[in-house]
Amino acid sequence: MSRWDYVIVGAGSAGCVLADRLSADGTAQVLLIEAGTGTPETRPEVQVPILFPRLFGGDLDWNFATVPQRGLADRAIPIPRGKAVGGSSVINAQLWTRGHRADYDAWAETGLDGWSHDDLQPYFERAEQRISLTGLRHPLPVTPAFVNACAHLGYAPAAEVQEGYALARATHRDGLRHSSADAYLAPARKRPNLTVRADTFVRRVVFEGTRAVGIEVEGDSGTETIRAEREVILAAGSVGSPHLLLLSGVGPAGELSRHGVPLVQDVPSVGRDLTDHLLVPLAFEAEGFWSPGANASSEQIAQYLRDRHGAMDSIISEALLFLRTRDELEAPDIEVVHLVVPLGEHQRPAAHGLALGVILLRPRSRGTITLRSADPHDAPLIDPGYLSDEAGDDLATLVAGVRSAQQVLRQPEFAQWMGKPLTDGALSEEIDDITAYIRTTGGSIHHLVSTCRMGADEHSVVDPNFAVRGLTGLRVVDASTMPSIVRAHTHAPVTMLAERAADVFLQQR
């Protein structure tokens, strides 16, 4: 029988980093378990940058949805999550953003010593030596028009500090997606002390008293228990990790007892503090340009894979604008992302178009992940509680953000590329119209975090060493452990977090 020191659950953005770093010196036996396929890179939709929306709802996506959101006209919002070796980095939009200094300094101010912006930069730098980053090789003409419109409105180019406008940086190598599996696992896979088991669904963590000793999995040969001599590390993501803790008896005692799950440890905040970035798409028909990839045929895709040339290397989000809706703020509270495809659900769908996505960067609303049932195959209830903050600050900030984006849309050099709005009200300046527009079109930009929140306080789920409070042998490292949401797309921050966790684990061996 095999003997494993570390058993890592989930081969996503965090899990791939951990598997590589913990196996690097050859002394520990590392097993990385993943529910999804081990060979996602065989799909053109994974490789060709522009095609990622075609992956939503397919077999590389867990295909979750929220419970109906009162703040969003009672709509259930789709929540895609990657299900493959590489995790969400296999289906994501490939943007790489580090976040703002204020995000990390705020973590340090809560008592997380060593987690300030300056402390964390070396971990971003380490990640950027592994993940290949490139600028846009063929931006559409509408993209410099967006940048010029921002400049004319007085915004500055973003440089050291993430504020103002910038062209996108993409996780690409040679015109193809560069996932965490490509960056971290591919070079490590030949090590004899690292085993990757794909197509293996984890049901729960197994305990002896309060010590985690392994996991129960379903694979080709049925259900089995895999022991971990040193540690079980959950890296199953912001939905998967709290779900596994709850299924294993670690969570709010009342909730577990309602579902008949035997209690191992009462940790009331498991699944609490769910935070996500809400995006409102102001979308328009295209005027004088074609959205790349919209109707790409299999011949065109094969051609791109051969020569890697042309607009199919677009990641749809070609430029970003980080802005403050009030001068007195210490950092941006809104991001406007310039999309060269009219993503989102609209009254009049169109293949070719553009959109400005208005993103609420520091939402006050909080939500939950809770058990639907004790069956591991029943997806948990996901309730991000969008726009549920009592004071209504989130809605007020988004209204101001929409107005700022409308100013960009009205700049003549940008407006010349826009046709009719795809949903009525996109250009209305009336507060009631904007509010209705936000409620009927807002959706997730897929940055769910903090459901197993790390903190120096005793109410957090994991301590600053990523250990689950009250238990031994169990850590959580992924987007779920983020102390609070950052002003960034979350792949880079999660990769940084995992780089730092690997350091902590290696120091504590």
Ligand SMILES: Cc1cc2nc3c(=O)[nH]c(=O)nc-3n(C[C@H](O)[C@H](O)[C@H](O)COP(=O)(O)OP(=O)(O)OC[C@H]3O[C@@H](n4cnc5c(N)ncnc54)[C@H](O)[C@@H]3O)c2cc1C
């Ligand atoms: C559609 C989409 C677009 C996005 N776009 C961007 C972007 O452009 N830029 C950006 O920075 N961020 C983006 N993000 C967010 C970013 O990709 C995620 O925050 C990040 O990948 C999360 O990493 P993670 O390690 O926490 O989880 P994941 O990468 O999701 O990894 C979790 C892994 O655990 C596995 N798993 C879960 N449960 C089990 C189980 N029971 N048994 C076995 N395995 C299990 C999953 O299959 C998955 O592989 C996007 C996300 C999505 C979904």
